[in-house]
Amino acid sequence: MGQERKKVIIIGASGGIGRALAGKLSAEGWVVGLTGRSLERLQGLRKELPGETYVCAIDIRDTREAIHQLNNLIMIMRGVDLVIINAGVLFHNLECRWDREEETVKVNVLGFAAMANTAVNYFLQKQSGCVVGISSVAGHRGSGRSPAYNASKAFMINYMEGLRQRLAGTPIRVIDIRPGFINTDMLCDRKSLFGVASTDKAARDIYRAIQKQKRIAYVPAWWGIVMWFFKRLPENLYHWGYRKYAARDNRPRNDKGMA
Numbered sequence: 001m002g003q004e005r006k007k008v009i010i011i012g013a014s015g016g017i018g019r020a021l022a023g024k025l026s027a028e029g030w031v032v033g034l035t036g037r038s039l040e041r042l043q044g045l046r047k048e049l050p051g052e053t054y055v056c057a058i059d060i061r062d063t064r065e066a067i068h069q070l071n072n073l074i075m076i077m078r079g080v081d082l083v084i085i086n087a088g089v090l091f092h093n094l095e096c097r098w099d100r101e102e103e104t105v106k107v108n109v110l111g112f113a114a115m116a117n118t119a120v121n122y123f124l125q126k127q128s129g130c131v132v133g134i135s136s137v138a139g140h141r142g143s144g145r146s147p148a149y150n151a152s153k154a155f156m157i158n159y160m161e162g163l164r165q166r167l168a169g170t171p172i173r174v175i176d177i178r179p180g181f182i183n184t185d186m187l188c189d190r191k192s193l194f195g196v197a198s199t200d201k202a203a204r205d206i207y208r209a210i211q212k213q214k215r216i217a218y219v220p221a222w223w224g225i226v227m228w229f230f231k232r233l234p235e236n237l238y239h240w241g242y243r244k245y246a247a248r249d250n251r252p253r254n255d256k257g258m259a
């Protein structure tokens, strides 16, 4: 009898980093559960993956329904070992529009927490498993262009630290992945970016962090050094530098901008 294959569910698998992760994990022999809002995109991705794949449309803004759907998918897949919460949105919002702030909080905060809580409760019953959240280097400081986005990523970072504390002494792992700039639709046509990494590179780094059971991983790793520095800047110096940087940067075409 062969060893049973490991199973992963990716929340937000239809594009960007999530899509690359699905490819990497499927190529590594994992059974993959793909979720996102667009069933069409998920079905398209499913056809490209080499291994056993499940698809389920989940909109994490509707937390009650999303929790039900995630539990359902876990049942259909007859269990899961790893849940990666990758779904996220970003709006540049200099106009301080409430609809954009609200949408960001619904997806990146409420949706994320609902999925993480569901995964943790399942893993507590099973007494094994791993939750991965894709936060961001943006979670370390505020942003005048996207206040809700950076704050939502700070929530994720803090929430995952809390989960690690709660789960200490259990076999359940919580891994916080903090990407820098990764080449996806979120970056659009912005000009002042540096060190942009491909989605394939991001997927490889994230997979390595999961294998090594890291608590926190910057992607690419050198962002850890950059953020060590940024976290320590006094607020007035940080604001001055950020304004200079933002003035040079292009506003993205479709309003899904900085990571």
Ligand SMILES: NC(=O)c1ccc[n+]([C@@H]2O[C@H](COP(=O)([O-])OP(=O)(O)OC[C@H]3O[C@@H](n4cnc5c(N)ncnc54)[C@H](OP(=O)(O)O)[C@@H]3O)[C@@H](O)[C@H]2O)c1
Pocket (backbone or CB within 6 Å): 011, 012, 013, 014, 015, 016, 017, 018, 035, 036, 037, 038, 041, 058, 059, 060, 061, 086, 087, 088, 089, 090, 107, 111, 134, 135, 136, 137, 178, 179, 180, 181, 182, 183, 184, 185, 186, 187, 256, 258, 259
């Ligand atoms: N790109 C970067 O430079 C960067 C840097 C740091 C952190 N990140 C973080 O990495 C994650 C992935 O970003 P990305 O750049 O790959 O973005 P992306 O290409 O825009 O992909 C976002 C994913 O989230 C899903 N999603 C959005 N709203 C959703 C909802 N309400 N319910 C379920 N799924 C939803 C999308 O699927 P559907 O549209 O089909 O729903 C899509 O699969 C995000 O959390 C982002 O904040 C990105």
